[in-house]
């Protein structure tokens with residue numbers, strides 16, 4: 001088969017990575033997960049730096065690993081870009097990009113000509129091509145690193161937090177460039193490891209989540225935004241997420257007994273044991289006492305913690321239910337919100353998405 005097919009496990013000390021992933025040529029897979037969840041290990045399995053203990057990895061119809069025989073890194077068509085770029089410090093930008101082609105036997109002239117093309121495609125000014133990495137800005141160095149990764153026409157492109165070391169302004173430009181270059185890579189499977197929600201949601205076609213070495217499919221970015229399937233995914237897109245079972249067709253009850261009712265939309269079919277309910281922190285209203293004609297979703301809670309986020313505040317609440325509310329600073333002052341203060345929280349049923 002074309003594209004990438006991975007199903008296997010690998011160990012690093014006590015850590016075990018269980019990975020199953022199929023990707024089509026041209027697909028950009030965003031890989032997300034907390035620190036230590038196995039993201040780098042997954043990339044290393046694909047690059048051939050960490051062998052599979054069992055299972056198999058095929059790319060473009062070739063067997064790269066079957067748990068016993070491991071194709072060495074140099075024999076894999078893999079391009080890699082890390083947060084720091086990891087350029088060769090003693091080579092110019094141009095020769096960094098030409099290096100891989102030279103190692104494959106291209107003449108100096110041919111390798112440099114191709115490297116020049118790649119550098120112009122990533123927007124590096126021609127007069128910077130002769131400079132060494134230590135006199136390039138971090139954004140320029142990452143452009144060189146991207147050109148170097150793409151110049152070998154990889155089957156698999158591994159991007160390990162490629163923009164995390166760039167300042168915010170430069171990051172926007174580089175993210176746009178990366179998106180442009182990735183759209184051109186119709187034969188390449190790209191894995192993009194990132195902690196940045198905007199990067200994941202804008203650059204990836206599909207998101208996968210790693211948690212404690214277990215890989216799960218999160219769906220397309222719009223599916224994750226509308227219907228996150230894990231607390232980590234929900235935090236990434238800034239939603240409250242409750243897990244439980246559904247009673248009366250539209251009310252979810254959590255293991256702790258908290259209840260939340262959704263209105264409209266499709267209700268999950270009967271017989272499915274576990275359901276999810278998602279709602280935005282901005283849809284939560286706070287009241288000093290139980291509001292008149294209470295909406296169905298009203299909980300008596302206490303403030304656990306307040307984070308100021310510029311012009312608003314994110315209030316973590318606990319009690320009848322655990323949830324997060326985004327409120328204005330006026331509301332913080334009017335309600336004298338502080339840790340321990342009791343309030344009532346409400347959410348309109350129309351603001352709740354119920355799914356399974």
Ligand SMILES: Nc1ncnc2c1ncn2[C@@H]1O[C@H](COP(=O)(O)OP(=O)(O)OP(=O)(O)O)[C@@H](O)[C@H]1O
Pocket residue numbers: 012013014015033034035036037038039040041042
């Ligand atoms: N050489 C090693 N020997 C033993 N354990 C290791 C080794 N390298 C990594 N680990 C462990 O493997 C687990 C996964 O590490 P990995 O670097 O893949 O996670 P990650 O998701 O990339 O984390 P981060 O976001 O912090 O980069 C961690 O628990 C780590 O401690």
